[in-house]
Amino acid sequence: MTPFSYARADDAPDAIRLAGVAPHAKYLGGGTNLVDLMRETIERPTALVDVTGLSKTIDVREDGSIIIGAAATNTALAANRAIRERYPVLARAILAGASGQIRNMATVGGNILQRTRCAYFYDDAARCNKRVPGAGCDAIEGFNRNHAILGASAACVATHPSDMCVALAALDAVVHLSGPEGERAIPLASLHRLPGDHPDIETELRAGELIIAVELPTMPFATLSTYRKVRDRASYAFALISVAAAVDIDLGAIKDVRLALGGVAHRPWRARKAEDALRGQPASRANFRAAADLELSDAVGLSGNGFKIELAKRAIVAVLGDLTGAVA
Numbered sequence: 189m190t191p192f193s194y195a196r197a198d199d200a201p202d203a204i205r206l207a208g209v210a211p212h213a214k215y216l217g218g219g220t221n222l223v224d225l226m227r228e229t230i231e232r233p234t235a236l237v238d239v240t241g242l243s244k245t246i247d248v249r250e251d252g253s254i255i256i257g258a259a260a261t262n263t264a265l266a267a268n269r270a271i272r273e274r275y276p277v278l279a280r281a282i283l284a285g286a287s288g289q290i291r292n293m294a295t296v297g298g299n300i301l302q303r304t305r306c307a308y309f310y311d312d313a314a315r316c317n318k319r320v321p322g323a324g325c326d327a328i329e330g331f332n333r334n335h336a337i338l339g340a341s342a343a344c345v346a347t348h349p350s351d352m353c354v355a356l357a358a359l360d361a362v363v364h365l366s367g368p369e370g371e372r373a374i375p376l377a378s379l380h381r382l383p384g385d386h387p388d389i390e391t392e393l394r395a396g397e398l399i400i401a402v403e404l405p406t407m408p409f410a411t412l413s414t415y416r417k418v419r420d421r422a423s424y425a426f427a428l429i430s431v432a433a434a435v436d437i438d439l440g441a442i443k444d445v446r447l448a449l450g451g452v453a454h455r456p457w458r459a460r461k462a463e464d465a466l467r468g469q470p471a472s473r474a475n476f477r478a479a480a481d482l483e484l485s486d487a488v489g490l491s492g493n494g495f496k497i498e499l500a501k502r503a504i505v506a507v508l509g510d511l512t513g514a515v516a
Contacts, residue, residue, distance in 0.1 A: 190229065196238040200366045200400050203239050207396055208368060210235030215398055217259065217298030220290050225303065228310055230319055240295070242400060246270065252406035258297030258399045262352065263288070265296060275404060277413035277432050281355035284417040287424050297399035299352050300363065300379070304390050304454050306335060306346040317343045318387045328490065334426060337487040337496050339453040344387030345490060348380060348455050349426050355415055357456040358432040358448035360405050367397035376402070377448075380455030387454070409436035409444060416507050417450070418499060427451035429500045431507045435471075442466045442512075452487075452500060459483045462504065471512040473505055480504040 193210065197203035207213040214233035216222060217240060225231035243257030246268045254270060265271055266282040282291065285299075308314040308327045315324035327335055327345050335345040353376065361376040379391055413434035419425040430450035436443040445466050447459040462479035469475045480501040487497045508514070 190226070190232040190234070192226075192233055193235045194238065195235070196241060198241055200239075200242060200398060203237050203242070203398055204367060204396060206237045207235070207398075210237075213237055215239045215297075217295035218261070218290075218293035219298075220286070220294045221298065221302040228312075230310070239297070239398065242297070242398075252408075254404040256296055256402045256404070258295060258401055260296050262286075262291040262294045262296065262299060265352075266291070273411065275355075275359060275407075275410050275413065277358060277410065277415045277434055278352070278355040278404075281351040281415040281417075281430075281432060284415060284427075284430070285351035296352075296402055299350055300356075300376070300399060300402070301391065301393075302350060304346050304348045304380070304387075307331070309346065317383075318346065318390075321386065321388050331492060332490040333492045334428065334451070335490055335493050336453050337489055337493060337500070338449075338457055338484075339382040339455070340488070341383045341385065341387070343385055344383035344454065346383075346387070346454060347426075347451050348453065350456065351415070351417060351427065351430060351450060353380075353456045354430055354448045354450035355432040356402065356404075357458050358413075358434060358446040359407060359410060360446070362403040362405070363399055364401040364403060365393065365397045366400045367394055369394065371400075373403070377456065377458040383454045390454075407434065407446075410434045410446070412437070412511055413446075414507060414511060416503060418503055429496055429503050431500075431503045433504075433507045433511060435508065435511045437471055437512050440471055442469055442471050445508075447483075447504070447508075449483075449500060449504075452496065459504070461485075466508075471508070471514045473509055473514050473516060476505040476508045476514070477501065 213235040242259040417430040434446040449457040462483035465479040
């Protein structure tokens with residue numbers, strides 16, 4: 189492991205100041221991803237700035253929106269009564285991820301910024317454009333059962349690992365940032381980048397920027413929401429396919445819907461084509477299937493993961509059917 193310095197920040201301005209005076213500094217939350225990458229010498233920060241002193245509060249505002257401090261743990265967020273009642277999809281997504289011990293340590297900000305990765309990313313004997321830009325991607329012709337079917341490129345076919353972020357994407361969550369140039373906000377669904385020619389650049393964060401909070405906008409119909417994760421093992425496994433969905437249904441018709449997919453792309457995949465196709469339509473499995481077909485129309489399978497295209501379609505239909513009670 190590369191030698192590094194350590195400093196604990198009192199608040200966001202202090203963290204930004206400390207990171208600014210140390211070259212190649214990294215912000216440290218729970219460390220559940222960063223420390224692993226440091227052990228493997230994939231990440232080599234010269235300084236760690238501990239940001240666990242940032243806000244851990246989960247505040248319900250007068251307009252019904254919720255502000256989540258970046259240092260709140262995954263466990264605390266999933267257990268929060270307001271989250272469980274108003275956004276059950278988020279609580280269920282968090283509980284589907286990792287293990288209880290990791291959820292106790294992992295922070296909301298850290299979960300969002302965990303690296304998009306695959307087994308080849310960790311293997312220094314393999315070619316990986318994320319680890320060494322320009323090296324190539326061994327996953328494309330290798331073992332790619334878990335890899336991307338949407339938004340991939342010739343440079344990278346890895347999938348974003350977070351369950352929580354899939355739910356946040358479906359809920360129109362907004363990420364609040366602070367950095368040397370001041371504060372700004374960006375939709376969670378736009379925060380992570382598709383790989384293109386530079387899969388090593390994973391987010392839209394600027395140098396020195398720090399996540400300070402996540403905002404859940406008011407969404408009354410999110411009380412009718414859920415998360416389903418399809419995986420090879422019953423626990424502690426990344427999603428082959430996951431679906432986060434919320435539905436506003438009236439007299440058998442879909443007034444509004446939010447839909448996001450995990451395990452399919454380099455970032456949490458907001459299924460906007462399917463959403464647009466479903467609004468105003470009767471809640472029927474035929475319509476759900478047509479919307480799923482439309483969303484997956486650009487999907488491309490690799491040698492080992494072509495089955496994920498049909499699996500994603502069936503998962504969408506099943507989740508929407510469960511939420512709406514549609515049987516035909």
